[in-house]
């Protein structure tokens with residue numbers, strides 16, 4: 001298949017990353033099928049171009065110049081298979097995540113209603129095992145289909161094969177190796193009433209909702225997120241900039257003595273997950289602005305780009321935040337968005 005006519009040289013990506021940093025890709029192609037993907041990868045390999053995979057650009061830190069071939073996955077597909085107790089939903093990697101969640105709620109398919117308004121596309125969702133309000137993608141994902149770039153063939157990953165962890169997966173650990181083309185979810189017509197949405201309780205109280213259904217959970221999530229997080233269309237950002245650090249129970253106990261207000265949640269046995277936003281807040285970063293970048297005034301975990309700046313400014317700010325949190329708490333903050341390109 002000849003795809004050279006679809007390749008653009010010196011392609012601007014400023015509007016293709018939610019931080020809105022200026023960026024130009026040496027070569028760019030948007031592919032709409034697996035056949036086009038194979039042709040694009042073959043082209044890159046023949047011309048010895050590094051391959052960079054892009055979806056919605058909401059979790060990447062784009063360098064000003066990106067060498068190689070940027071491949072954006074625009075594969076669209078939505079296939080439903082219903083059985084007595086569950087719904088299997090196969091989705092093309094290019095489908096919009098939030099619109100998918102909205103559609104599932106409308107159909108009465110439960111399982112992802114608390115992950116509404118997460119920006120980006122379906123194909124990127126397994127990469128960092130997206131999650132919100134106590135739910136993670138790994139809870140509903142059954143299968144991922146991806147091109148193995150090293151072997152040149154398509155393979156299927158079971159949930160286990162994806163090696164999911166908190167904001168992590170095999171796809172994130174081996175960047176560039178697998179290009180996801182399809183994701184299959186297992187949803188249910190019956191809502192799981194055992195899930196508690198403590199973070200949404202205020203909203204439910206205010207709206208006199210005692211037993212929220214999936215539409216009400218979705219509405220609550222969207223309303224709460226809109227009140228707390230900046231809209232990337234208005235203010236450049238990549239959502240949470242740092243992961244919540246996981247520390248040992250003994251380190252947690254030491255910190256708790258010094259900081260009785262410390263915000264933390266139980267993680268794996270023997271470990272606690274600290275609220276990174278709280279740590280940053282204690283170091284007085286919330287609302288701080290440095291020229292074109294800053295820390296969001298309502299949520300210290302979100303770094304923002306006011307426009308006219310460059311990635312380097314944001315990385316310097318992130319570095320200084322990491323240093324001050326380490327100095328105060330002896331805790332390392334790990335960045336959540338991926339440097340693009342990573343090498």
Ligand SMILES: Cc1cc2nc3c(=O)[nH]c(=O)nc-3n(C[C@H](O)[C@H](O)[C@H](O)COP(=O)(O)OP(=O)(O)OC[C@H]3O[C@@H](n4cnc5c(N)ncnc54)[C@H](O)[C@@H]3O)c2cc1C
Pocket residue numbers: 018052053054055056057058059060073093117118119120121122123124125127128129130131132171175178179180181229230231232237238239240338
């Ligand atoms: C306002 C805001 C709120 C957010 N809230 C949340 C949240 O609550 N929870 C959460 O988990 N995340 C959140 N995020 C982060 C982000 O939305 C998710 O990580 C999302 O899944 C990224 O999707 P994307 O399509 O934009 O991916 P991109 O940013 O384009 O890509 C992300 C990474 O995945 C790789 N990738 C993309 N597509 C593929 C593919 N098809 N195959 C292989 N690799 C691929 C890219 O190379 C890159 O390394 C938020 C971001 C913003 C801006």
